Amino acid sequence: MEIKMDLAQQLVATKKEFLVPCVYHFYQRPPVMVRGEGVYLFDSDGKRYLDCYSGVSVVSAGHSNPEILDAAIDQLRQLQHTTTIYLTEPMLELARAVAELAPGNLRRSFFCASGSEANEGALLLSSLATGRKECVYLKDGLHGRTKWAMSVTGLDMWRTDPNPLVTAHAVPGPRHPESLPALEQLLKQETIAAVIAEPIQGNGGIVVPPDDYWPQLRQLCSQYGTLLIADEIQTAWNRTGRWFATEHWNVVPDIVTVAKALGNGFPIAAYITTDEIAAHYTRPGASTFGGNLVSCRAALATLTYHKQHQLGDRSTTLGNRLRSQLIELQRRHPEIAEVRGRGLMIGVELCDAEKNPAAALTDSVLERMKDAGFLLGKTGPGRNVLTLMPPLVVTSDALDTVVEGLDQVLRLK
Ligand SMILES: Cc1ncc(COP(=O)(O)O)c(C=O)c1O
CATH class of the missing domain: 3.90.1150.10 (Aspartate Aminotransferase, domain 1)
Structure with a gap:
């Protein structure tokens, strides 16, 4: 049968x-x-x-939020896609809205389509801005699937690459007393372009660091000329009660990466940085789907919804x-x-x-x-x-x- x-x-x-x-x-x-x-x-x-x-x-x-859908459908009917080689309004409107919300002097965005790409871009930018090529990440952090993003992923389950970049160095996670001393040892060499970390590790098991961890991390990075990248892909946009989780500790990173909730389900991601750091990236850079009109309109409606509610x-x-x-x-x-x-x-x-x-x-x-x-x-x-x-x-x-x-x-x- x-x-x-x-x-x-x-x-x-x-x-x-x-x-x-x-x-x-x-x-x-x-x-x-x-x-x-x-x-x-x-x-x-x-x-x-x-x-x-x-x-x-x-x-x-919320799923299929009508106000966000209306904005996206309206844009779909007008114009769906151009890429950044033509001028369009939604990406620039979104960049302005993001700059108003981002901490401190973070005001320049590069839009792309996924969290992995945002982290890959942030790490590239740190290399361009410092002239250094090494980076540090935390055990049990997760930053993505691409070569650099996976090389700085400290969670074994998601660290599939058998040949990760040898320029990426791990230190113990934020609740381990050896985390910051081990980090300082590496930073002292003055070869580290960036430290990348999640303010609260998501895939690592919702790991909340001690309250003095991020302020000390900020201080160490500044002391040794290393950029601090906060991967806020999971934590940003009010997930932890603030627009950005680093606000809990009054820390302003050098680069913040975002994705996930920004588009409420429409694919959009970005790294956000200062004028000074952004100024190091002048060669052409583009992402075909970065700043996509529909995703940007959805993201703008998402931010409005968050504010209104x-x-x-x-x-x-x-x-x-x-x-x-x-x-x-x-x-x-x-x-x-x-x-x-x-x-x-x-x-x-x-x-x-x-x-x-x-x-x-x-x-x-x-x-x-x-x-x-x-x-x-x-x-x-x-x-x-x-x-x-x-x-x-x-x-x-x-x-x-x-x-x-x-x-x-x-x-x-
Ligand atoms: C903290 C963090 N960074 C990066 C990523 C990778 O994002 P994406 O899957 O959009 O490439 C994720 C995905 O879960 C994440 O949680």
Whole structure:
């Protein structure tokens, strides 16, 4: 008898046949997503899920946000694509809007299409501006898939390149007491163009540094003539309660990279820097899709939406509330080793009785939460950190249901 495959099984089979196998998906029984609306995703059976991962910190203003869609559709009808060889308004309007929001004297943008590209560009710029060719990155950081971006990625799982650049040097992560002393040893050689780091490590497991870490990092970079690149690809645009996470410590980096939530799902990324540093990049540079008209109009509408709906304040208030509820949950569930984060960027680390990463438990919690209608993320070097980064338009009532759902799932484990 012929066994009929359901849609998910068919898609997994197609994936296996036609995609490079590195492209993996979550879940033993993966749903097929067909629609998004606000904080919800709907699968092909019509089942509704509360999205607590936002396509990895992207749809902060909600799925298919009508105001952002209207701006993009309007632009699509007028003119979809030209590249930067012709003058158009949206990219320049966006550059101006970004300069107004960016910290300190960061006011010049280079637009491109993905986070990896933004980091690659920022590292190139640091080399041009300092005349140096080496760089430093932190253990458990993630910066992308391209050659340079992967060479500075400190998370083993995402460090696939067997021949990373030998000019990229790792130091321990921000919660390790040896991090800054090891960094200073390298900076002293005065050969380091840039240090690249995430203000809060996302894929590393929502690692929040001690409060004096970034101010000291800033001071060391300035002392040794090294540029500080803040990879804010996951943290920027109010995810942590501020437009940029480095604002929590009043630190102004030399270059900031952004992507993800800037376009609320339309592909757009950028590096942002000062007049002085930008002045070193005068040879022609272009990105075919960089500054794409539709993405720029969507990004402008996204920033307007964030301002009108005060998504930064929402992120802080809802994030504080959710974190304290999860800490409360920790009292009842000893497998929760730590709850950490800022704003609505929250990690819940699961460990066994010996304090080892509980990766299998994390997978089963993720699967059962999905079955109960909640989509969470999973990060950390031990793949044992449940990650909550819901759209910033989520309500406190909806977040209460996530905490209740997690309580029940952990009780049944
Ligand atoms: C902090 C950080 N940097 C860079 C990247 C790479 O961005 P992209 O996938 O857009 O190339 C990511 C992606 O998750 C990220 O989280």
